[in-house]
Amino acid sequence: MPLVRIALRRGKSPAYIAALRNGIYAAMRESFNVPENDRFILVSQHDADEFDYDPNYLGIARTDDLVIVQIACNNTRTVEQKQGFYRSVVEKLTADPGLRPEDVFINLLETAKENWSFGNGVAQYA
Numbered sequence: 412m413p414l415v416r417i418a419l420r421r422g423k424s425p426a427y428i429a430a431l432r433n434g435i436y437a438a439m440r441e442s443f444n445v446p447e448n449d450r451f452i453l454v455s456q457h458d459a460d461e462f463d464y465d466p467n468y469l470g471i472a473r474t475d476d477l478v479i480v481q482i483a484c485n486n487t488r489t490v491e492q493k494q495g496f497y498r499s500v501v502e503k504l505t506a507d508p509g510l511r512p513e514d515v516f517i518n519l520l521e522t523a524k525e526n527w528s529f530g531n532g533v534a535q536y537a
Contacts, residue, residue, distance in 0.1 A: 413439055413484040414528060414537070415452050420475050421456040427508045434503035435480060442496035464516075477483060477505055478504070479516045480537050485536070486521035493519065 417431055432452045439445040459475075466473045480500065487494075497517055504510040523534035 412449055413443070413445060416452065416481045417452065417454045418479040419456055419477070420462050421458055421530050423456065431478060434507060435500055438496055438499035438503055439469065442492055442499050443484070450488035469485060473513055474511065476510060476514045478510060478514060478518060481518045481520060483520045485524050
């Protein structure tokens with residue numbers, strides 16, 4: 412059910428992109444109890460003039476390796492689950508592909524269950 416969008420600067424290898432996708436999916440399985448095969452991930456790479464961020468907002472020193480992760484998901488998780496998820500993503504992405512924790516930006520967009528159709532024109536969770 413989560414729909415994951417990953418945005419980053421252009422130029423990373425296919426293995427790097429795969430590590431991002433796999434790490435985020437593993438964190439969702441662990442922290443959000445996402446079912447196996449519930450994997451819908453979009454990756455977009457941007458030229459420098461299409462990827463704008465503040466390198467020091469909130470005192471966090473970001474680099475051009477910044478990865479922005481936005482996830483549309485059901486509004487059913489607790490604050491504790493979300494905090495655990497954020498930690499898990501950072502742990503996984505620092506291990507592989509080697510991101511700095513400061514370069515992992517995560518945003519959740521929560522929605523009601525009836526706002527999803529996985530195909531066939533049916534709201535499967537309604």
